Amino acid sequence: MTNEQAVAEKLLQVKAIRLNVKEPFTWASGWKSPIYCDNRKVLSFPHVREFIKSEMCNVIFEQFPDAELLAGVATAGIAWGAMAADQLKLPYIYVRPKPKEHGLGNQIEGAYEPGQKVVVIEDLISTGKSSLQVVDVLKAAGVDVIGMVSIFNYGFDAAKNAFATAAVEYKSLTNYPTLIQLAIDKQIVEAGEQEVLLKWSADPANWKGME
Secondary structure (H helix, E strand, C coil), X not given: XXXXXXXXXXXXXXXXXXXXXXXXXXXXXXXXXXXXXCHHHHHHCHHHHHHHHHHHHHHHHHHCCCCCEEEEECXXXXXXXXXXXXXXXXXXXXXXXXXXXXXXCCCEECCCCCCCEEEEEEEEECCCHHHHHHHHHHHHCCCEEEEEEEEEECCCHHHHHHHHHHCCCEEEEEEHHHHHHHHHHCCCCCHHHHHHHHHHHHCHHHCCCCC
């Protein structure tokens, strides 16, 4: 089993990812979806949490060996970034969606220096819009964003195009195609539902469910 399959299996095991073609979920954006991913749930399972943390550290160490600083994305990426920074013995900061409305008004929490090479830690990547907004905040602060690591990636074309345009390298521990194949192999979903699941990922904004 590849690492991508192993990570996907762990996410399914603790129900951080749920699949339901017949009764799709509704995202905050209003999209209908046969999948719902909540990696926060992994934090409640110590052995799975340790496995995901170790996989994340391996990717950071192998793909971004020049990293001098990790930056978690609030809120779901904060815990993962802190755990990875602790294991890799790197400085750590996190980025809020918007500046704090009181106190110092910080949007970036923690100590950093201009020019530091930073890797952003996300829990998942969908369209890439919110992830890249964090990159913009960090760049405006003068740090050098050398990449992003997430646990899960939906694999949307919109995200691929957005990251290419922003010239930001990104790596994910697992992804939607790997997850779907694993779910079929383990008979979590029926083989006949594969086409529906792949059709959703090709055009999620306009997917209305099973026809």
